[in-house]
Amino acid sequence: MSGTTFFLTTGCVKTNCPLPDNINKQVQQLMINPDTRSSDLKRNSWSMGSLCADRITFKEGDHTWTFLLVWNTTHPKGPFWYLPHDNEESAFDAAVYAVKHYGGGFLAVESNDKRHVFGKDPNRNFKKNSLYSKKICKIMNTYKPMHLPYLALHTNAEGHFKNGGSGTVSMTQYSKNIFAFPAGTIKSGQKKGLKDEDTLIYLAGKKVQKDKIKKFTAEGLNVKFEKVTKKSNDNSMSNCIVLHQDHENYINIETEHGDITTHKKMIDKVMKIIGQKSI
Numbered sequence: 001m002s003g004t005t006f007f008l009t010t011g012c013v014k015t016n017c018p019l020p021d022n023i024n025k026q027v028q029q030l031m032i033n034p035d036t037r038s039s040d041l042k043r044n045s046w047s048m049g050s051l052c053a054d055r056i057t058f059k060e061g062d063h064t065w066t067f068l069l070v071w072n073t074t075h076p077k078g079p080f081w082y083l084p085h086d087n088e089e090s091a092f093d094a095a096v097y098a099v100k101h102y103g104g105g106f107l108a109v110e111s112n113d114k115r116h117v118f119g120k121d122p123n124r125n126f127k128k129n130s131l132y133s134k135k136i137c138k139i140m141n142t143y144k145p146m147h148l149p150y151l152a153l154h155t156n157a158e159g160h161f162k163n164g165g166s167g168t169v170s171m172t173q174y175s176k177n178i179f180a181f182p183a184g185t186i187k188s189g190q191k192k193g194l195k196d197e198d199t200l201i202y203l204a205g206k207k208v209q210k211d212k213i214k215k216f217t218a219e220g221l222n223v224k225f226e227k228v229t230k231k232s233n234d235n236s237m238s239n240c241i242v243l244h245q246d247h248e249n250y251i252n253i254e255t256e257h258g259d260i261t262t263h264k265k266m267i268d269k270v271m272k273i274i275g276q277k278s279i
């Protein structure tokens with residue numbers, strides 16, 4: 001066989017697909033070969049047949065950010081998810097499920113399975129008008145129709161004890177600007193399930209939206225609502241969207257690390273709430 005094969009088949013997933021024009025102008029593409037696949041990609045490649053995965057990078061100051069951009073090649077327009085934490089493995093697996101079943105795509109930070117990249121939390125880097133914020137929003141807006149929310153997937157550690165690490169969120173915790181709306185009884189000490197204290201939806205806005213929260217709790221989904229103000233801005237994606245995109249439509253779906261069954265269930269419920277049918 002002669003000539004150049006543009007698509008490289010690594011397992012079942014397609015890799016190195018041509019990027020949409022407006023993304024191509026924003027980032028550089030790095031070729032993925034069987035040896036340079038991330039553990040996330042290796043673990044999922046056989047179930048990613050309808051999806052394409054591209055590795056993209058851009059420089060911000062001295063740092064180079066690397067991402068895996070995955071999208072459904074037959075249904076590229078659809079829900080689009082952001083996954084900032086490379087240590088949250090089952091969130092990646094849940095994203096593959098979402099994009100296979102509902103179209104669209106996701107963007108996942110690649111950092112050798114670590115939460116932080118060069119000492120930074122990728123979900124605290126959404127500063128106003130920064131290169132990072134602009135590029136990521138452009139990518140999300142390429143796949144996401146206007147009416148759909150900005151979506152994120154995370155997993156978190158068991159329980160609610162501060163152990164010096166981050167990523168410990170729980171329905172039992174709240175603060176001045178983060179309010180908890182449980183769907184029913186909350187159970188501590190569990191590893192999984194909709195009632196687990198670590199299973200929750202994060203919503204964000206300038207004001208607490210009670211009617212919106214009810215749509216989620218009615219489906220059995222625990223909600224935490226973050227009231228975002230300029231003063232409380234922590235440069236996370238939700239804060240950036242509310243403060244700088246003037247968009248109150250943000251949904252983050254969280255479970256405890258490894259609870260993929262509940263994550264899929266929650267994705268189905270959220271898609272039903274936002275009126276997105278499976279493809």
Ligand SMILES: [Zn+2]
Pocket residue numbers: 084085088153154155167
């Ligand atoms: Zn996370």
